[in-house]
Amino acid sequence: MTDERLWQLDKTAFASTDGSGQVMSGPLSEQFVELTRLLLTASTPAQVLQQIIDAAYRVVPGADLVSVTLRAADGTFHTPVATEKVAVELDAVQYRAGTGPCVDAAASGSPGHVRSDDLAHETRWPDFSQAAVRHGFTAILSTVLLPEATPPRLPGALNIYSRRPDALGPVAQDTALLLATHGSLALAGTNAVSRADLEARHLRRAIESRDVIGQAKGILMHRRGLTADEAFDLLRRTSQDLNIKLAELASTLAARHTELDGL
Missing domain, CATH: 1.10.10.10 (Winged helix-like DNA-binding domain superfamily/Winged helix DNA-binding domain)
Structure with missing residues (x-):
């Protein structure tokens, strides 16, 4: 329990800010650089996606659960990788409903990210919010991910769940965006993601x-x-x-x- 508490503090300090709002390097900065290097040197789409969720879980402050949403040419969504099975189940609730942060972030014309700081009082996606809260997750951040280098470049999403309300704030949002950007570039350097x-x-x-x-x-x-x-x-x-x-x-x-x- 003590180790977990220290790890969470370490994650929070990764990209903390000083009194003037300037970002300071925290104790996970070097690890983030190493994870980014691994991400960019992965040789297959599957390896890239696994690196993305592993990196997000380790360095995004507040991350308790991570998954990736991909969209097939026929418009259907699926979750090829996740840190735990429950993420696949919660993502699937959104796919069935046709709405939710994962789906909205991966939709054409997405604003780039979708976030809810308190799913217990969320009204945009009632089915998903209720399911997430039942499993103990009260906040989510989904950031757009571009898994294909060639048209139609169907976007996906990097999804980060937290058990604590308001845990996925601006620092988590910026860190997730950085990871998703590097992940998109790494995927562009491998073969196009194939659902099959x-x-x-x-x-x-x-x-x-x-x-x-x-x-x-x-x-x-x-x-x-x-x-x-x-x-x-x-x-x-x-x-x-x-x-x-x-x-x-x-x-x-x-x-x-x-x-x-x-x-």
Whole structure:
């Protein structure tokens, strides 16, 4: 808990201002430079997007959750990368409603950023605001992101969620804009973002996860005399109790089942 509090203070000090309003370099300045270097040297769109959200989470004051919104040629939106799964769910609420900060920031003619400092009292996007507050997020900042170097250059958005009202102020806004600008330039230097390519990446992960879960189920069925459904329920309950991902638990069991007793 102490480490988390110090980290938040460190993030806040990253780009603090003095009494005259001048921006001062904080303790994260050197790390920001390094993250920017990594962002610009990424060789694929997927790597660039991952660098964007990792950098935003580390250096944007108030950031508790980060995602990227992209728009396909048919006008549909999707979230290819996020720091946590809940971001994908909250982004999807906006896509279904056809409105929300992610959608508005990525829309043609976007003002460049969309922000809400207190979602508990937000009236522009009732469905999204209620969902965000239920998950404990009370502020959001979405900054336009241009993921394609060639026409039609459909804009996307860098989305930053905070658990604290008024946490994503002008400093966070400027830092996010800087990251989104560098991210757009880095994406322009790679192949155009392809939804099929990104979805294939996630599909491979899903297949790998399914395979290892199948192995773990087989081990439990053999060792414990369980049915397939019972084995899966045991895995699911154990992953929840231990607060680790189901695929990670299954991978550990498959790799070290001879060492594990009492599962």
